[in-house]
Structures are given as structure tokens and as C-alpha cells.
Amino acid sequence: MRYYSHLQSARQIIEGYNGKEPFHRYIRTFFAQHKKFGSRDRKQISGLCYAYWRLGGSLNTLSIDDRILAGHFLCVNPSSENASDPVLEQLKPEWNTALHLSIAEKFTSITGDTDAWDKAGTAIFPWLDQLSEPIDPKQFTASFFIQPDLFLRARPGKEKQVADKLTKAAISFQHIPPTAFAMPNSSKIDEVIKLNTEAVVQDLSSQQVQELIQLVPSTPAGIRLWDCCAGSGGKTILAFDTFKKLTITVSDKREPILVNLAKRFNEAGIGQYQSLLADMAIGSGRNPSKYNYDLIIADVPCSGSGTWGRTPEWLHFFDPAAIDTYSALQKKIVINAAPHVADNGYFLYITCSVFRKENEEVVEHIQANTGLELVKMEVLKGYHRKADTMFAALFKRP
Numbered sequence: 348m349r350y351y352s353h354l355q356s357a358r359q360i361i362e363g364y365n366g367k368e369p370f371h372r373y374i375r376t377f378f379a380q381h382k383k384f385g386s387r388d389r390k391q392i393s394g395l396c397y398a399y400w401r402l403g404g405s406l407n408t409l410s411i412d413d414r415i416l417a418g419h420f421l422c423v424n425p426s427s428e429n430a431s432d433p434v435l436e437q438l439k440p441e442w443n444t445a446l447h448l449s450i451a452e453k454f455t456s457i458t459g460d461t462d463a464w465d466k467a468g469t470a471i472f473p474w475l476d477q478l479s480e481p482i483d484p485k486q487f488t489a490s491f492f493i494q495p496d497l498f499l500r501a502r503p504g505k506e507k508q509v510a511d512k513l514t515k516a517a518i519s520f521q522h523i524p525p526t527a528f529a530m531p532n533s534s535k536i537d538e539v540i541k542l543n544t545e546a547v548v549q550d551l552s553s554q555q556v557q558e559l560i561q562l563v564p565s566t567p568a569g570i571r572l573w574d575c576c577a578g579s580g581g582k583t584i585l586a587f588d589t590f591k592k593l594t595i596t597v598s599d600k601r602e603p604i605l606v607n608l609a610k611r612f613n614e615a616g617i618g619q620y621q622s623l624l625a626d627m628a629i630g631s632g633r634n635p636s637k638y639n640y641d642l643i644i645a646d647v648p649c650s651g652s653g654t655w656g657r658t659p660e661w662l663h664f665f666d667p668a669a670i671d672t673y674s675a676l677q678k679k680i681v682i683n684a685a686p687h688v689a690d691n692g693y694f695l696y697i698t699c700s701v702f703r704k705e706n707e708e709v710v711e712h713i714q715a716n717t718g719l720e721l722v723k724m725e726v727l728k729g730y731h732r733k734a735d736t737m738f739a740a741l742f743k744r745p
């Protein structure tokens with residue numbers, strides 16, 4: 348009975364959501380307004396909703412209840428063959444005995460069609476033909492049925508401290524040397540780790556951007572860095588942890604995010620930096636210096652499609668016209684930022700998008716219009732390791 352009522356609540360929430368705000372915020376408000384749900388109920392109901400979003404447009408001939416349960420069935424990934432799931436045991440016993448099957452076999456048991464999984468790709472993610480080339484469409488689509496992990500990056504010299512604290516708090520984790528720690532997404536780390544001081548929350552692929560930053564040679568005078576879409580400063584902290592000597596300028600279009608950045612930098616031990624409000628789409632704002640930076644990081648606004656394993660509601664609500672809008676904005680930003688790269692300086696372009704138009708196409712635009720030369724570009728695939736997928740390209744001014 349309890350599980351049926353969870354299913355009903357999940358249906359009510361899904362039907363009331365219109366994609367205008369992030370789903371995690373919507374469901375939080377819903378639970379705040381409906382106090383009858385305890386924390387276990389909330390977790391269960393929210394899990395059912397997310398399982399439904401993970402289907403995208405697939406299995407759309409089923410009723411909404413059956414789609415919620417099908418999404419749940421596809422997401423349950425038991426370690427043993429005779430595992431049982433309480434929700435399915437009660438509401439779909441025929442799927443409960445098939446939990447150990449592969450995703451393709453599960454699609455067949457749901458539909459009776461042996462080709463159902465092969466046909467499901469574009470229903471789940473309708474824009475597979477627009478992916479950056481190195482991305483494997485099949486693996487990428489399958490990854491939507493797996494909740495990504497939470498990742499920490501230990502600050503320099505804090506690896507042991509972080510591992511010890513996680514162990515003491517009985518949080519199960521995997522250390523991915525040298526500095527990454529993976530753990531279930533629901534892990535409560537705020538009271539265990541001094542965030543930003545001992546470790547930063549940073550996706551594994553985002554941490555991997557450091558490999559490109561390390562290609563930038565340090566100079567005796569120190570690297571002059573400008574993070575021109577700084578957000579809350581994650582990439583600057585990564586650069587700060589990479590170079591011995593750094594002069595930092597950060598800018599963003601939004602003032603509140605720079606306030607947030609200031610708090611984070613304080614916790615991260617970054618005391619001296621210049622912070623500017625600048626809309627890079629209309630020029631470089633108040634930042635007058637030209638040819639001045641040894642490294643400019645442009646971690647640009649984007650579709651975020653490489654992170655939709657965490658926000659699968661986008662599979663339902665994304666307007667593909669946004670790809671062109673983002674691509675045009677990204678091209679403006681890079682054209683306005685690039686002239687500030689010093690001779691022999693570097694430019695690092697980053698997105699968390701999987702779309703060619705936001706990735707390779709912008710790289711071609713930079714090559715054609717800025718005089719910068721491509722050093723290395725990489726799709727940082729996260730879909731096979733419970734992480735986000737990102738794109739990074741490093742350029743040099745010859």
C-alpha cells in the first residue's frame with residue numbers, strides 16, 4: 348500500500364512540473380508544502396520521479412505509472428542475481444525477478460520487442476546526431492539510467508586527511524589517485540569535510556581539466572590568470588592548486604555569483620585577486636588591459652548537456668534551439684576574450700556540453716578568427732565512470 352501511495356505521489360509531482368525551474372528545487376518546494384511525507388517517503392518518491400525523467404521520451408506507449416516503474420526497473424542495478432526490490436516486488440513482480448538483466452534485456456522484458464533497446468536511443472536522447480564525435484551514442488544513452496557519483500578533489504597535501512575523515516564518518520568512497528574521491532551522490536559530506544579548505548566538490552571530468560592547465564609552463568614572475576566566466580571559481584581554485592605563483596583576475600556577468608566566489612576563495616585560502624563584473628558577450632567590460640594574460644580560462648555558459656545524468660528532466664524539457672543560441676554566445680565570448688592573451692600565452696576553452704556546435708565548432712571559430720593555435724582538445728568522457736562529460740581545448744598565441 349505504501350509503495351502504491353509513493354507511486355501516486357510521484358505521478359502527481361511529475362504531472363505538476365513544467366520544466367521552468369530545476370526539478371530538485373520544484374520537488375523540495377512540493378515537500379515543504381506537503382508536510383505529511385517523512386524523509387524515507389521523500390527519498391523514495393523523489394527516486395521514482397528521477398527514474399521517470401531518465402526515460403526521456405522512450406516507452407511512451409505505457410501509462411505514466413508503468414513508465415515510472417519501468418524507469419525504476421531500468422535504474423535498479425543489483426549486485427546479486429536473486430536481489431529483490433520492494434517497490435517492484437509489490438507493484439510489478441514480473442520485473443522484480445528480472446532485476447539482474449542487462450539494460451537491453453530489460454527493455455525487451457518491458458516491451459516484448461527484442462530490438463527495443465536499439466530503437467530507444469533517439470527516444471531517450473533525441474539529439475544523438477549532434478554529439479561531439481568521440482562520444483559513443485550507445486554508452487552515452489545507457490548512462491542516463493545510472494545516477495552519477497559525487498566527486499571531491501582533495502586540495503594539495505590533504506589527500507590523507509580527506510580519506511581518513513571519510514573513513515571515520517563511514518562514508519563509502521573510492522580514491523582515484525592522485526586527488527579524486529568518488530562516493531554515492533547522496534553522501535552527506537558537509538559536516539565531515541571542510542569544503543573548499545580540505546577538498547572541493549568537483550566532478551571527475553572537471554578535475555581532469557588540470558591535465559590541460561599543466562601544459563601551461565609556469566614563469567618566474569608567475570602566471571597572470573584571467574578566469575573570464577568564473578562562476579563560483581572552481582577552475583581558478585584548480586589553477587591556484589596547480590601553479591606555485593599566480594596573479595588572479597576573475598570576472599562574471601552575474602554579481603551574486605561573484606559574492607559566492609569571494610566566500611569560496613576565502614575558504615580556499617585565496618586572498619589576493621581582482622574581481623570584475625563583465626559581460627563577455629558585449630566586450631570585456633571594465634577590463635582594459637590587452638595582451639596581458641598568460642592564461643585565460645573561458646568556462647563558458649552552455650547547454651550543460653554533459654551533466655544531464657544529474658538533471659535528467661532536461662531530456663523532457665530541453666529546447667534544441669538553445670544549442671544554436673549557446674553556440675553563438677560562446678563564439679562572441681571567445682572573440683572578446685582572446686585578444687587579451689599575451690604573446691606565448693594560453694587560452695583554455697571549456698564546456699560541459701556534449702554538442703559539436705558548442706565544442707568542435709567553437710574551436711574552429713577560435714582557430715579561424717583569433718590567431719590562437721590549438722595545442723590540444725579533448726572530450727572528457729564521464730559516462731562510463733559515473734561522472735559528467737566535458738569538453739576542453741587549449742590554445743596558444745604563437
Ligand SMILES: C[S@@+](CC[C@H](N)C(=O)[O-])C[C@H]1O[C@@H](n2cnc3c(N)ncnc32)[C@H](O)[C@@H]1O
Pocket residue numbers: 575576577578579580581582583598599600601604625626627628629646647648649680
Ligand atoms: C559554466 S559556468 C562557470 C563555472 C566555473 N568556471 C566553475 O568552475 O565554478 C559559466 C559562467 O558564465 C557566466 N556567464 C554567462 N554569460 C556570461 C557572459 N555573457 N559574460 C560573462 N560571464 C557569463 C555565468 O554567470 C556562469 O557563472
